[in-house]
Amino acid sequence: MSTALTIDAQSASEYCRTCKLEYPVSRGSAYENGTPFAIYVAGMHACEKGGSAIIAIAFRGAAGEAPRAATVQVWAVEEQFQMSVPEPAQSPWLSHKYLGRMLSRTEALEPSLKASLFRVADAVVYQNRQVRGFFAWLDRPSAKNGT
Ligand SMILES: [Zn+2]
Secondary structure, three states, X not given: OOXXXXXXXXXXXEEOOOOOOEEEEEEEEEEEOXXXXXXXXXXXXXXXXXXXXXXXXXXXXXXXXXXXXXXEEEEEEOOEEEEEOOOHHHOOOOOOXXXXXXXXXXXXXXXXXXXXXXXXHHHHHHHOHHHHHHHHHHOOHHHHOOO
């Protein structure tokens, strides 16, 4: 049975240690049928060649347990989105302790978590206006020429 997954969003910014610039971030909660079950933070940055959105998604832990988080990196490739799960050391969100423990790639891709992780990532990519706008901006002709 499918359920309705919705998100909310607010704008923020983050500092890139590589290029020393601030870049836009959108963050919020994900709701399953109106009940919050995860939070996310999506960084939109074209520092790397091609540009990508890097989204950390943190799931509430059981009572008394810290939340568990994983990172999903998203690229737009010819009208489609490609997603990968980097190791925690590659995540710009590793230092954000409120997200909880950042899971390894292997842990994040375990069947019990993987589907939820990519459902939230999909919701952010398709429902978050700021993220959609970022990919539309990357897709502009001048960006493709690398200028
Ligand atoms: Zn940068």
